[in-house]
Amino acid sequence: MSQTHTPIHGEEETTSTGLNHRKMLMWAFLGSDCMFFGALIATYLVYQGKSLVGPYPIDVFDIPVTSVSTFVLLMSSMSMVLAYAALTKGNMKVFRIWMASTAIMGATFIGFQIYEFSSFSNHHVHIDCMNQSHELTAYEQELYDSGCKDGVDHIDSDSGLKPKTNLFGTTFYTLTGIHGAHVSLGVIWLLSILLLSFKKGVITPEKNLDVDLAALYWHFVDIVWIVIFTVIYLFGVFPGF
Amino acid sequence: MDQENVHTGHPTSGDYFKIAIVLVIITLIEVGIFYIEQLGRWMIPILLVLSSGKFALVVMYYMHLKFDNKIFTYMFIAGLVLAISVIMALITLFEFWG
Numbered sequence: 001m002s003q004t005h006t007p008i009h010g011e012e013e014t015t016s017t018g019l020n021h022r023k024m025l026m027w028a029f030l031g032s033d034c035m036f037f038g039a040l041i042a043t044y045l046v047y048q049g050k051s052l053v054g055p056y057p058i059d060v061f062d063i064p065v066t067s068v069s070t071f072v073l074l075m076s077s078m079s080m081v082l083a084y085a086a087l088t089k090g091n092m093k094v095f096r097i098w099m100a101s102t103a104i105m106g107a108t109f110i111g112f113q114i115y116e117f118s119s120f121s122n123h124h125v126h127i128d129c130m131n132q133s134h135e136l137t138a139y140e141q142e143l144y145d146s147g148c149k150d151g152v153d154h155i156d157s158d159s160g161l162k163p164k165t166n167l168f169g170t171t172f173y174t175l176t177g178i179h180g181a182h183v184s185l186g187v188i189w190l191l192s193i194l195l196l197s198f199k200k201g202v203i204t205p206e207k208n209l210d211v212d213l214a215a216l217y218w219h220f221v222d223i224v225w226i227v228i229f230t231v232i233y234l235f236g237v238f239p240g241f
Numbered sequence: 242m243d244q245e246n247v248h249t250g251h252p253t254s255g256d257y258f259k260i261a262i263v264l265v266i267i268t269l270i271e272v273g274i275f276y277i278e279q280l281g282r283w284m285i286p287i288l289l290v291l292s293s294g295k296f297a298l299v300v301m302y303y304m305h306l307k308f309d310n311k312i313f314t315y316m317f318i319a320g321l322v323l324a325i326s327v328i329m330a331l332i333t334l335f336e337f338w339g
Contacts, residue, residue, distance in 0.1 A: 019310055027313045031320025038324025045328065046335040067272045071265060074295075078261035081303045085254050219304045223296050229268075230292035234275050238284060 026213045030220050033182075037224050040178060041231060044171040048236075051166035054139025057236035060120045060161050069112035070229045073183075076105035077222040080190075084215050090205040092197065099194045102218065106187040113180045117173070123160040129153055172232065179228060182221045189214050252302055260302050267295050 015021055083098030127140055129148035136144055147155040159165070163173040193214055197203040203211060252260070271291050274284060301307040306314050 017312065019312060023313070024316070027316040031316050031318075034317070034320035034324045035327065038327050041324075042328040042331040046331050063272065063275065067268065070268055074264050074268065075261065077299060077303055078257055078264075081257050082254055085251070085257065216304055219299055222303075223299050226292055226295045226299070230271065230288050234271065234288055235285065238275070 020209060022209060022213060023216075026216050030216065033220065033224075037175075037179070037227075040171075040175040041227065044175050044232060047167040047171050051168045053166050054137075054142055055120075055123055055125075055159075055161045055165070056137070056139050056168060057172075057233075058137050059125075059139045060123050061233055061237050062116070062119070063233060063237065065112065065116065066229065066233050069109050069116075070225065072105050072112070073109045073222055073225050076102045076109070077219050079105065080215050080218045084208070084211055087203070087208050087211055088205055095211075096194060096197055099190060099197070103187050103190040103194065106183055106190065106218075110180060110183055110187065113176065113183075117177075120161040122158065125155070125157040127155045127157075129155065175232065176228065179221065179224055182224070186214075186218050186221055189217065251305065251308055257302070260298055264295055264298060267291050 017024070079098045079102045083095050083102060086092075086094035086098055125140060125143060127136070127144050127148065129144070130153050143155055143157055161169045161172075163169050193203060193211055196210075201207075271288055274280060274287055274291075277284070280287065300317070306317065
């Protein structure tokens with residue numbers, strides 16, 4: 001097999017497999033990172049619904065906002081693959097434009113995550129004890145039952161969701177925080193490559209393996225988010241899950 | 242597929258755009274389905290299938306696994322299968338003995 005295969009990326013290799021060792025290492029790393037995120041997702045799922053106190057996912061998740069950040073990350077994957085395609089065609093100017101846009105979209109995703117974490121940790125609940133305009137969530141009902149006594153006309157709670165609040169907070173922040181750390185590392189990596197591309201002879205259409213490896217990593221953080229968005233966010237707010 | 246992928250076996254920039262559009266459409270469908278309460282528990286398998294489709298598109302085309310050496314595919318799939326096995330095993334363990 002190795003004798004007949006022509007590597008698509010980079011130069012011909014003289015290794016025993018005919019494949020570049022760095023690329024092999026990257027795929028081995030991505031496979032192991034799958035297991036790492038698998039363990040974190042599994043931990044979140046087994047503790048789902050086992051928190052003793054609120055807030056719960058339905059209280060804090062804002063699906064429209066997370067959908068926009070998911071869209072941004074998906075588009076960053078597209079711009080990354082277009083950057084690589086431009087590089088292999090020798091179009092350095094277009095390559096740099098796509099690389100910069102990928103890094104900007106990655107940073108935007110991080111911005112969304114910071115906003116989300118801040119919003120969750122400062123989650124405010126206002127309950128009118130006299131007149132309920134909407135159906136209470138389980139968390140709001142807990143607050144209502146414990147706080148709405150004779151003579152109390154409303155309750156305000158600013159306890160929010162923090163990593164120590166409950167099992168949901170611990171598992172959610174651990175999983176999404178580690179994913180955010182991966183994205184942050186990716187943004188730094190992409191910006192480093194962008195800067196290096198201005199140095200003569202470092203990033204060229206022939207020497208494209210560094211970009212190829214960064215692209216693989218970037219797409220990986222994207223596919224991990226695809227899973228997190230569905231399993232954590234969409235399923236998290238679904239009452240039957 | 243035009244001249245550029247005759248030489249490399251890779252999709253063209255246009256193909257990458259089309260894949261991005263498909264990814265966005267699937268995401269919109271996911272969010273739309275999420276708001277259809279009548280689907281009930283059917284929502285879970287539907288969302289899993291749609292999410293798997295997005296996952297496969299990115300891995301096959303953007304990460305080029307469809308066009309690259311099969312050894313890379315085996316390395317990645319091995320990790321993925323182990324990850325899914327760990328998730329299923331832990332859920333089963335906690336469901337019946339937790």
